[in-house]
Amino acid sequence: MTAEQHDFEPRVIAFCCQHCAYAAADLAGSSRLAYPTSLKIVELPCTGRADVLNILHSFEDGADGVLVAGCLSGKCHYQSGNLYAKQRVAYVQRLLADIGLEAERVRMVNISAAMGAQFAELATEMVETVKALGANPLRPGPPEPREHQAGDRP
């Protein structure tokens, strides 16, 4: 990882299902488990609502990474919304590769509402992955200077 990569504050959009990942993020917060503030959460009724266009437009508007966080396999409140989301994320990964961005910038994870600690871990992991990849070259303007955060790892 270059010094420049360390120095930028990634913007990661997390599309979170209200039934699981959003509640898990809430649990992480109430359990005082820190995760990077660079993760911006968008609450969805189900990850099945995370459309290909939502994800693509996130990147076009400068997001460095997108995390789609849905219920555990077989536990979707709408039967199969998380399975559709998984397929769409795989589709966006192929699109990103065609476009010329790294496919690793988008990722699907499955967790339950009780997995607050895992949410914090996955969020941190995603932000670290994106940091290693560097800023989205489509991001308008210069990279924002990195500020110290409580959740930073040494």
Place this chain on the structure above:
Amino acid sequence: MIVAEQKPLSSLKAMLEGHRKVLAVGCGTCVTVCFAGGTKEVGILAASLRMTRGLDGEPLEVDETTVQRQCEDEYLEPLADNLGDYDVILSLGCGIGVQTLAQRFPDTRVLPALDTKFMGRPTEQGVWEEHCQACGNCILDLTGGICPVSRCAKQLMNGPCGGSQDGRCEVDPDTSCAWQLIWERMDRLGLADRLMDIQPPRDWSSSRDGGPRRVVREDLRTPGVADEADG
């Protein structure tokens, strides 16, 4: 419906080389239903093109619109006003849509974003299969509503052939043998005995070997215009 598929992004990028401002035009009919060229697909393709060209340092402006039917002139009229702003039109219609755009706007280059595949129907969500080849002489009355012209690899009129194995076609084990299906359907309808009548060699003159075909309905033609067109 007409089923189409988007061309690879790399091909479209190559087609658009040198162009700076594009109007991507979707179609609200068949290609919307088969998820190849509706409003959403226009949005995805436009964003993809803007991003990939942005990464190359050669920004491409892509505006998006979708008309109800690209294959009829009157639906294209609203595009005429602002067309001068664009270098090129990228059509997400079928081949007919592309040609209708090109004919209506002869001074603007029109490029195809899709490969038009066939006329078919969805056999499950996300899967489309060819069911008609527009041969111009429908025989579905003889075959229990299953078309051997489009669905039998050999277009047999008296099947099945010896390559039919366990209801599958020897050409592709994922394809059902159309003649197996025809026999089963006719049997279910109590009409299997009719398949014992040998069909004579088929007259293909109504099919597509004689250049573009036309259908003319004299009762629908615009009076005066029709006389002029016919000389």
